[in-house]
Amino acid sequence: MSRLRPLIIFAGLIALWQLVVWASGAAPYILPGPDRVALALVARAGELARHGAVTAAEILLGLACGTLLGCASALLLAAARPARLWLLPVLVVSQAIPVFALAPILVLWLGYGLASKVAMATLIIYFPVTAAFFDGLRRTEPGWLDLARTMGGSRLAVLRQIRVPAALPALASGLRVAAAVAPIGAVVGEWVGSSAGLGYLMLHANARLQVDVMFAALFVLALLAVALYFAIDRGLRRLTPWQADEAERF
Amino acid sequence: MPGGSPSVSHEAAHGSQDAPAVVLRDAGLSYGGAVLFERLELTLAPGRTTCLLGPSGIGKTSLLRLIAGLAEEVSGTASDQRGRPLAGRIAYMAQQDLLLPWLGLLDNVLLGPRLRGEARDPVLIARARALVAEVGLTAEAGRRPAQLSGGMRQRAALARTLLEDRPVVLMDEPFASLDAITRFALQGLAARLLQGRTVLLVTHDPLEALRLGHAVLVMRGRPARLEAPLEPSGAPPRDPAEPALLHMQGELLRRLTAARNDEPAPRQVGP
Numbered sequence: 034m035s036r037l038r039p040l041i042i043f044a045g046l047i048a049l050w051q052l053v054v055w056a057s058g059a060a061p062y063i064l065p066g067p068d069r070v071a072l073a074l075v076a077r078a079g080e081l082a083r084h085g086a087v088t089a090a091e092i093l094l095g096l097a098c099g100t101l102l103g104c105a106s107a108l109l110l111a112a113a114r115p116a117r118l119w120l121l122p123v124l125v126v127s128q129a130i131p132v133f134a135l136a137p138i139l140v141l142w143l144g145y146g147l148a149s150k151v152a153m154a155t156l157i158i159y160f161p162v163t164a165a166f167f168d169g170l171r172r173t174e175p176g177w178l179d180l181a182r183t184m185g186g187s188r189l190a191v192l193r194q195i196r197v198p199a200a201l202p203a204l205a206s207g208l209r210v211a212a213a214v215a216p217i218g219a220v221v222g223e224w225v226g227s228s229a230g231l232g233y234l235m236l237h238a239n240a241r242l243q244v245d246v247m248f249a250a251l252f253v254l255a256l257l258a259v260a261l262y263f264a265i266d267r268g269l270r271r272l273t274p275w276q277a278d279e280a281e282r283f
Numbered sequence: 284m285p286g287g288s289p290s291v292s293h294e295a296a297h298g299s300q301d302a303p304a305v306v307l308r309d310a311g312l313s314y315g316g317a318v319l320f321e322r323l324e325l326t327l328a329p330g331r332t333t334c335l336l337g338p339s340g341i342g343k344t345s346l347l348r349l350i351a352g353l354a355e356e357v358s359g360t361a362s363d364q365r366g367r368p369l370a371g372r373i374a375y376m377a378q379q380d381l382l383l384p385w386l387g388l389l390d391n392v393l394l395g396p397r398l399r400g401e402a403r404d405p406v407l408i409a410r411a412r413a414l415v416a417e418v419g420l421t422a423e424a425g426r427r428p429a430q431l432s433g434g435m436r437q438r439a440a441l442a443r444t445l446l447e448d449r450p451v452v453l454m455d456e457p458f459a460s461l462d463a464i465t466r467f468a469l470q471g472l473a474a475r476l477l478q479g480r481t482v483l484l485v486t487h488d489p490l491e492a493l494r495l496g497h498a499v500l501v502m503r504g505r506p507a508r509l510e511a512p513l514e515p516s517g518a519p520p521r522d523p524a525e526p527a528l529l530h531m532q533g534e535l536l537r538r539l540t541a542a543r544n545d546e547p548a549p550r551q552v553g554p
Contacts, residue, residue: 176381179353183375184447186398194397198385275384275427 065245070252073245080234085253087230091147091219092261095154096211102155103162103211104204110163111170112192124163132157133221140226150227154218158211165207169200202276205269212265216258231257302330302450302481303363303372305350310359312345319345320507323359325500327451332474332482332519333512334496336489336535338543341507343485347453350483351375374447378456380440382428389415389424392443407446414442418472434465441469445476452477454484458491467523470494474520489535493528495519499535503542510538 047067053059054066061069074081106124109116136153143149173196181191223232231250238246270277305327312319319342327333335343348354350361351373361369382391392411396402415424418438428436437458444452457473458466466488474495486492492499496519498512513531515521521528 174381176377176379177383179348179351180375180377180381180394181398182353183351183373184395184398185371186395190398190400194394195383198383201385273385275429 062242062244065248069245070248073243073249074252077246077249081231081249081253084229084231084234084250085257087147088216088219088223088232088254089257091150091222091230092154092215092257094147094151095218096158096215098151098155099158099211099215100162100208103159103207104166106159106163107166107170108192110167111196112188124160128160132218136221136225139222145226145228150219150222150230153222154215157218158215161210161214162204162207165210166200166204169203170196172203173199201273205273208265208269209262212262213258216254216261220254302479303369304329305369305451305481305483306362306364307346307350308360308362310346310349310357312342312357318506323507323509325509327481327483328497329364329481330479331497332477332484332495334484334486334492334499335502336486336492336499336539337502337507338539339487341502343502344455346502347455347483347485350451351453369451372449373451373453374444374449376440376444376452376454376457378459380428380436382436382439384428387425387427388420388431388439391428391439392446394443395447411442411446414445415439417476418442434461434469437461437469438472441473441476449480451481452483454482456486457484459487466491471520489532489539490523493531493535494521494523501535501538501542503538504545
């Protein structure tokens with residue numbers, strides 16, 4: 034049953050969509066039914082796959098860059114007091130700037146290609162990753178640190194052996210958020226200016242009133258995002274197996 | 284529980300060779316404007332176990348942390364009888380087992396060497412295995428803490444403390460969270476394995492203090508002071524059914540009750 038559940042939910046949502054189409058009598062160029070979108074999916078499969086691959090590459094590269102930068106920043110903040118004093122306020126204030134508003138500037142600077150979208154996705158996940166990991170690094174159980182001090186561990190050894198592993202569950206929550214928002218960054222980047230990607234395809238189809246293609250692109254994007262989320266969730270579970278122990282206890 | 288084995292007496296002999304006295308001078312702690320204790324002096328006899336009791340929040344843990352070099356908030360100095368610092372000669376065991384949830388039991392026991400970059404040393408690994416066997420956990424050596432019972436976790440913490448092989452051992456209510464039977468068994472094990480070291484044991488349990496301590500101290504009043512120690516006869520771990528011990532327990536309970544009635548209990552500053 035538990036394996037079938039996602040399928041049943043999926044089928045239910047499709048049925049609901051069809052019901053809304055019937056009940057509202059909406060024209061196909063406003064709200065196409067699932068049948069039309071399915072046809073578009075099949076008819077434009079090659080095109081969707083090509084643009085989907087571009088968007089997937091942007092998302093994955095953005096995730097990789099954002100995660101690396103975020104982890105490095107969190108480690109720097111946790112290890113060096115001056116970094117905390119000078120960098121943390123800047124980081125917090127920088128969050129007042131809506132990242133989306135930067136998209137046109139990024140496209141201006143980095144061009145219509147991959148780079149501006151990767152930068153967009155990187156920017157949008159940088160803060161959640163940094164904040165989550167830094168928070169985890171800061172909240173190490175004080176008893177562990179006391180114990181490590183009596184054992185004569187160097188600051189670096191304590192960081193590597195205790196603080197970083199202890200912060201991994203917190204980092205994992207940050208990465209789950211990142212996996213969910215990285216596609217937003219990539220698509221917004223594509224909307225602002227691009228020559229490929231699912232966001233580009235949607236704009237392109239919109240201009241020609243190919244609403245079924247827009248929906249098909251949206252469907253592929255949702256599929257990508259869900260697959261990414263579950264892949265990352267699974268990887269993180271492997272990385273923090275002791276979290277499952279904790280779950281068992283409660 | 285495991286029986287005796289040659290490796291234990293080895294352990295004990297090593298620890299006793301240079302077990303120093305611990306001399307605490309001019310210890311003072313104020314908290315929120317109230318003086319918890321000031322100009323407090325305490326000497327722990329070398330190679331002996333000293334037990335410290337008293338009402339909650341009176342500052343027992345702070346004294347122990349001062350000796351451990353962990354208490355920035357407490358003033359005072361801790362040294363050996365020649366005035367040399369104790370850093371590097373202390374092992375510390377808290378009420379929580381403080382096992383790292385991501386490491387297996389053996390790796391947890393090896394935490395000290397891991398932090399000092401010595402965890403690949405085969406001699407240390409062999410000693411860690413011997414200690415794990417000593418506390419009866421060989422079958423669990425690869426398990427993570429969440430898969431162990433409370434008693435097993437505390438035994439693992441004891442093995443980790445002993446692997447440090449330091450002449451001074453500070454224990455802060457190490458068995459408080461265990462059920463009576465497990466606690467009884469662990470007290471016997473600890474007494475055997477800690478023989479010859481200078482031990483400070485903070486506890487709330489009068490019987491535990493009398494079973495394990497060469498000297499039993501009660502901390503009372505505000506500012507707190509230390510009463511003249513009770514010194515049970517015989518070598519620990521003592522039989523709790525011994526009449527002399529039971530008599531002393533009555534005396535100790537009277538002192539502790541009096542200590543609690545001294546004045547309204549000070550605000551909690553930790554467990």
